Amino acid sequence: MKPRILLVEDDINLTELVRYNLEREGFDVVFSNDGEEGMMMAMEQPPDLILLDWMLPNLSGIEICRRLRRNGDTANIPIIMLTARTEEGDRVRGLEIGADDYVTKPFSPRELIARINAVLRRVRPGLSGKVLTFSDISLDSTTHKVLRDHKPVHLGPTEFRMLRHFLENPGRVFSREQLLDAVWGHDVYVELRTVDVHIRRLRKALNSDGANDIIRTVRSAGYALDTEQ
Incomplete structure (x- = not known):
């Protein structure tokens, strides 16, 4: 089709x-x-x-x-x-x-x-039938549904892919360049600042009910999904 x-x-x-x-x-x-x-x-x-x-x-x-x-x-x-x-x-x-x-x-x-x-x-590639979890967050790749503390979280496509990448590698610190390659792909030029914009949007969606921020900013290094801030 x-x-x-x-x-x-x-x-x-x-x-x-x-x-x-x-x-x-x-x-x-x-x-x-x-x-x-x-x-x-x-x-x-x-x-x-x-x-x-x-x-x-x-x-x-x-x-x-x-x-x-x-x-x-x-x-x-x-x-x-x-x-x-x-x-x-x-x-x-x-x-x-x-x-x-x-x-x-x-x-x-x-x-x-x-x-x-x-x-x-x-x-x-999101239609892989895999459910990823970390802390109180779950992501279903088949239905494209994200839950935090059993409540739905509404994400755009880019934020969904970014969260999925973090959930596949919890605790690992990714530089902006690494996130660009993982989320946007090697063959498309995207400015580094774009990563920061989508990180802010992802944080806003995940923390909409006052939940703890589990995306850690590592100064001069990048970002990680981590409960330890």
Whole structure:
């Protein structure tokens, strides 16, 4: 079955270019040039991945991303932002809202396809049927459910993969570079600061009910899953 990509982009020429190249690579592409319509399409028939422009008519890509992450049916859909914004603060804001990756315009179709494939490879290995536990946290790779003290924890795809990596290696300290390789893959360039953004998001989700922070920051070294702070 072909992976289904939802493209929400108001530039008609760019939409046609992206759609042509994705379909040539074997993807099933649906698209919208309007923010509200794109949001509705994502809710009614959740795709395997969303390509989301930052600036859209009627509803911005940032707001769409925020709403999708808050909805249980769409919270785990990988989202790649397409943006002409080059300022670091804008890129970090997109990641903090819930995007898994971003591509800065202008971009080559080859780069975009490489990023899409990398994201999909990171998401699909989760269906391994394995339940990981540490302290009061459990992660089910089959259902993509995370519990802390028997209460559900809602994570985006990147935070889920990061937590899974920590749970597979409890107590081990990982540098930012090691986390980039493990969570994002070797073939995609992601800035080191991106790791810190997702660590903050993971901590916020795990500690939402005032639970103890079990992600330890090791100065000048990295991060570890550890009950000893």
